[in-house]
Every structure is written in C-alpha cells, then in structure tokens.
Amino acid sequence: MAFMKLSKLLALSFLSKEISASLLTSPAQLKSAEYDFVVVGAGTAGCVIANRLSEDPQVRVLVIEAGRSNTGDGADVIQIPFLVGDATPSTSFDWNYTTVPQQGLAGRSVAFPRGRVLGGSSSVNFMYYTRGSSDDFDRLARVSGDDGWSWKKILPYILKTEKHLPPADGHNTTGQFNPAVHGFNGHLLTTLPGFPSDIDDRVTKTTEVLKDEFPFNLDMNSGTPLGVGWLQSTIGNGARSSSATAFLTEALGRPNVDVLIETQVTRLIQTGHTGSAPILQGVEFAQSRSGPRFKVTAQKEVILSAGSIGTPQILMLSGIGDQKELEALKIPTSVHLPDVGKNMQDHPFVAMQWIANDNQTQDTLNQRPDLFAAAQKEYDATHTGIFANNPAGNHIGWFRLPDDSPLLKQFGDPTGGPHSPHFEMMYENGFFSFTQTAPPTGNFFSILVAAVAPTARGSVKLATSSAFDHPLIDPNLLGTEFDQSLLVEAVKSSQRFVAASPWKDYIIKPFVDSVNATTDEGIKEYAAKFATTIRHPVSTSIISKESDKTGVVGPQLLVKNVKGLRVVDASIWPFVVGAHPQAAVYAIAERAADLIKAAHKK
Incomplete structure (x- = not known):
C-alpha cells in the first residue's frame, strides 16, 4: 500500500x-x-x-x-460525576460496540460501551476505584513467572498513582477509609462520597445486624476487599479524574x-x-x-x-x-x-429493584426538572452537591460463596484465593439498570449484582480486514453453568440483604420485573432477560x-x-x-x- x-x-x-x-x-x-x-x-x-x-x-x-x-462540546457529561449515565452508549465518546448474540442472555446482543475519547474508558466509566485483592496480583505473578507483579511489589505503584482528596462536602471521613493504604501525592484523584443519601445508615446498620454474611470493611482497597464499605471514586474537587x-x-x-x-x-x-x-x-x-x-x-x-x-x-x-x-x-x-x-472475560451483572418508601431518592431529582436545575446550578457555582457525587451509590460490597458451597465443591474455586470475591453488590439510591427503562414516577432502591469470578471465556475476532469495521465481540456472558448459578446465589444474597430489619419500613415490595425472581429458575429467567455487561473486558x-x-x-x-x-x-x-x-x-x-x-x- x-x-x-x-x-x-x-x-x-x-x-x-x-x-x-x-x-x-x-x-x-x-x-x-x-x-x-x-x-x-x-x-x-x-x-x-x-x-x-x-x-x-x-x-x-x-x-x-x-x-x-x-x-469541548458536550464534554460536561464526562466531567460532571452525576451525568456519567449520559456518557455512553450512543455518544461521540463511545465506540458504540455491540456484542454478538449471547447464549447465556437468551440470544440477546447487548451494547458494549468502550471509551473513544482521550482517557479511554476512564473518561466514561462509573468512576469506581477498587484495586482488587492481594490474591489477584499474587496470581498474576504466578501465572507470569514474575514476582514484580505480586501485591507486595505492585502496591508502591498503586500508591504512586493516587492522590486521595477530601470529599466534596468536606465531612469528617474517620471510620470510612484507612489512610495508611492510600497515596496522597500522585496524579489520579480519588475521594469518598461527598453527598449523603437516605440509604447510607440502612446499609451500614445491615452490616451490624447481619455481620456474618455482610461484615463492614473499613477499606476494601487494602488488598482484602471482602465485606461492605464506603465507595471510593476517581473524583477530585467535584469532577471526574481520568487518565x-x-x-x-x-x-x-x-x-x-x-x-x-x-x-x-x-x-x-x-x-x-x-x-x-x-x-x-x-x-x-x-x-x-x-x-x-x-x-x-x-x-x-x-x-x-x-x-x-x-x-x-x-x-x-x-x-x-x-x-x-x-x-x-x-x-x-x-x-x-x-x-x-x-x-x-467480563463481569455479567443484573439490577434488582424494589419500590421504596422515600421521596428523597435520585428518582425524584430525575423526575423534577426544577430540582435537577437547582442541583446543577449549585454545582456550577461551587462544584458541590449531588452533581459532584458518584450517582452509582455510596457503598459497595464484595462477597465469597460459603466454603461448603455446592457450587465450589462441584466446579472448584475460580478465584485467586481466599481474599478474592465471587460476587459484588452495588447499592443504589434510586432506580438503576442498563437494560430496563426507569418508570416515570415512583421511588426505588436498587442493588446491582455482579458475578466477578466468572468461568466463561469469550473472544474478539475480526469481522473484516478493515480497521474501520467493528470486530466480533463475544464476552460469553453467563455462558457457563457455574456463572449462571453464581449469579443466582448472588441475587438471593441481595434479597437477604433487603430483608434485614433496617429495611423493614423502607422496602415496600419488589419492582414488577423481578416479582417472579424468587426461585433459582425464576432468577435465571430474570437474568437471561435483563443481565448485561458491567463493561470490564480483559x-x-x-x-x-x-x-x-x-x-x-x-x-x-x-x-x-x-x-x-x-x-x-x-x-x-x-x-x-x-x-x-x-x-x-x-x-x-x-x-x-x-x-x-x-x-x-x-
């Protein structure tokens, strides 16, 4: 040529x-x-x-x-944390990929957002700052034959990258993270939630009343992420921090x-x-x-x-x-x-929603143009308020199947070790889903449930010999019996979470889509219909x-x-x-x- x-x-x-x-x-x-x-x-x-x-x-x-x-034009949606949901898909910031039909999702093809912008996906993702477990890096060292990839050797690089800042509202963060495991002089800005929500106390109280299954974790970025803790995000001074x-x-x-x-x-x-x-x-x-x-x-x-x-x-x-x-x-x-x-590999996830007895969820803000405009005005003036906060929630949880789980006995443990989670929960103050339309009225509580130790393997293949044609993307979401059963156990765990006493006067009933997700088969049908990628291809x-x-x-x-x-x-x-x-x-x-x-x- x-x-x-x-x-x-x-x-x-x-x-x-x-x-x-x-x-x-x-x-x-x-x-x-x-x-x-x-x-x-x-x-x-x-x-x-x-x-x-x-x-x-x-x-x-x-x-x-x-x-x-x-x-430049339209870039507010990737700079203002609260607007992250508008960054992808079908925007100028996205490659706008679509997967091939997914057998584990009842033959559905799903959107597969990836950042097509300076910063790549760090400019369009939901800004979660979670390092993973020490087991993950130690397994990387074993697989590669290079001890330099071990947790002990990689931690100085992690700390070198990070500059942890106070949250947007300046509240006292004692008891919400461990400063000893963070960097304060790096390039990448990280912070804790800077806008409280009505569910915060209920989440933390659940870690007290059901502490055996949902223990509190002071800082999941310490190398031992298991438990429920405060979410850390790549946000600083009220704005997204990307690469x-x-x-x-x-x-x-x-x-x-x-x-x-x-x-x-x-x-x-x-x-x-x-x-x-x-x-x-x-x-x-x-x-x-x-x-x-x-x-x-x-x-x-x-x-x-x-x-x-x-x-x-x-x-x-x-x-x-x-x-x-x-x-x-x-x-x-x-x-x-x-x-x-x-x-x-990728993380499949499904959103579970419940009708909430609360008019202070994000749903009210999204349904009321006057409140939305007022929040944006506050942000424009001070870079504070809900627009400066990660809309994906203030808490996150990582969990393992029980040691005597029939799944582990049948299939073995796909994780790197005892510090690594099998599934994740993200607690959302409002209706959240990538595959369902938010109702025009009402208030909701959502838990996003992800299988973070899947066994399915997929592929990326060329469709043509042109770089300007999208490749064939097959993450094989929920493509194995283990992955489907793992997500079932994770969903049942989320249902036990909301059945705890702190939610007694808050949860009214399940949202209509999940009413029948009460049995293993019902959950599998629900996941086949609504599960999708959490956008973590590797x-x-x-x-x-x-x-x-x-x-x-x-x-x-x-x-x-x-x-x-x-x-x-x-x-x-x-x-x-x-x-x-x-x-x-x-x-x-x-x-x-x-x-x-x-x-x-x-």
Missing part, C-alpha cells in the same frame, strides 16, 4: 509552522515521521505511559488516539510529546527482523476508511494500549494471531499467536511465562516472537480481576513504564 510521505506533507502544510500545541487533529501537524516511542491509544494505560516516558526531555513520544478530545486529566494534561505541556486524535491505527508494519522474529516498529494510520494512509516509525518501541477490544484487533490486522482465522480474511500471517483475541492478549508456548505477551509485556512491540492495557490480564479494573490497569501501566525505561536505559 502506498503511503503519503509525511515529510512531503509537512513541507507543504503551513500547519507545520503554525501549530505549536501538542494536541493535534491532523497528520499534517506531526512534527516528525520518527519518534522514540509510539503509544497506540490514549486510554487508561496509554496516558500513564505517555506521561512517564516523556518525563525524560530527550525522549520523543507520539500518542495516536482514535477518539475525540475529552473537552486524560490526571496524566495526559501534564504530558501535553511538554515539547517532546505529540498527541494525534481522531486518527485510527490501521496496522503495524514490519521494519526489520532479528533472526526469525519480525521487528514491528512501523505504525500505519488514517482518519477515515477511504482516506490516505500515513506511517510513523518508533525508534525504540511501539506500545499498544488500545484496550481489550482495540489491541487484539490491531494485532490481528497486523498479521499477529491465529493463522487460520487470518488466512480466511486474506491477511498475511507474520506471527502465529493463536491466543490473540481469545480467553476474553484477557484478550494474556500474559504468560516467557517459556510458555501459550499466551500473547511475556512477563515484561513484550509480544511473543516479535521485537519492538509491547502491550500495556487490561487485555494482558490472564483472568478477570475481582474489582472494577481501572485501578489495576493504572498499576500495570505504572510498572510497565518503569520496565520500558529500564529496557532502554542509556
């Missing part, structure tokens, strides 16, 4: 002389056709990598992002960083070989399906941080993947790595030991049987994390940046 020469284009364009900002919207604005590092994807991990590598003023970094800027605002903004102020947005990488190009291993340090990109293709070269490395969907897609388009599948699309195979795009470019013939990347995150190419994003996890994964991805990226620096130390 012929390329438009960047050097010629730059010479012809007045933009090359007049553009000094690092945020570029056209290949014509690029200052060079060669960089030390090219980072593909300005998402959760990519922004961290760009920031850390560009700390050395002698290192030139290019970041190529398919999506738009995280500022774009936390890391990329600083990098954009450096002259050695270029960030090219609204530009899609179409494939990687071989620039040489070392023995039988191809060197893939060329990057081809375009701004439209029929537009010209451009090329830049990374003198040191290309870092793929395009996420669990984009990274395997780019690898396969570049001839790295399962040879039979590539040949079917007439893509020449450069490296046969059959695990590319395979092993995908494992499509899994890590393995250097000596393993399986896997996609080795313990240093370098793509196997290839030179000059590394993957740094959620796709490298060999199993789904028992957490909302953004905190774990930040940790992976922080250590990866040090690995990259060490590999190219002069």
